[in-house]
Amino acid sequence: MKSYLEYFASSENFGVALNTDIFETNIINIILLLVILFVVIKNFLTENLTARKKKIVDDIQNAETRLADSNKRYTEAKKQWAQMDIIIKEINHQMEVTKQNVLKLKWDQGKEDLSKKFATAIAVLRNRENKIFNDVIKEVSKKALNRVIFKLQKQLGKVEQSAIVNRKITQLGD
Template identity: 30%
Template structure:
């Protein structure tokens, strides 16, 4: 409406300038607003109202439909985003539960492995102790056998030295009789 008044004021100013020039002799315009400009303005306003209303109505209807479509699309995207968030939260909860299960299983496996290692170490220690005891027993038997062998060697050496020095006749006679008795004969 303010634009209409501005146009009307401009038209009056132009008309008065033209009227002054017409009075100077030349081209003239009728400056009576009610005769000329009011009819023109009424026609222009009517045309704008009739055709502009349709165009403006179509434009506003199109704009309204676009806005409604955009709002519906935004609501759909928001619903999809909420659904995706819900699914992601469920997956996160499942992943955390799986991680806890894996962690618990790993701790159980570590504990079982530790116990198995301790049991194996105990078995190995017992085996090593048994092997050590067996080695000690074997070494003891070897030492006893060596001592016996030395005693036999020393006894033989003593007997040889006594034999070399000679045996008394009655001792020789006793030795011969014993040997015969052992062989199963009579003296």
């Protein structure tokens, strides 16, 4: 510092001169630069930082609002999901009940159809049995009658046969 004071005190260096002492000039230049920067840029930086802070705060508030809205929508979606789950379970239950009812109805209809078919088959079989029985009785009767006629023809002569026929004719006339 001594050299600096001596520098200003001497008359030969009165005025503006080049100081070659790098240490002294850099410190003064740096201090002057910082003071000028502080004075000039202070308002600019303050305004920019304030605006940036306000923007960050607004962004955080918007993000919190969106988060609250998202949480609300998520809660509503969970409620709707639970309701849909209940509705799906009810639909599945109703579908199962309907399926069982349809199966029971089909089973009952099938049973009824089979009963009708069996009843019809039994009636057809009884009719055929009766027809066959009647055919057998007719055949047996025909054969028995033919045998009786054959035996009578052998045992009775023509005169006796004529007498029986005449008697029957007279009975028919009375």
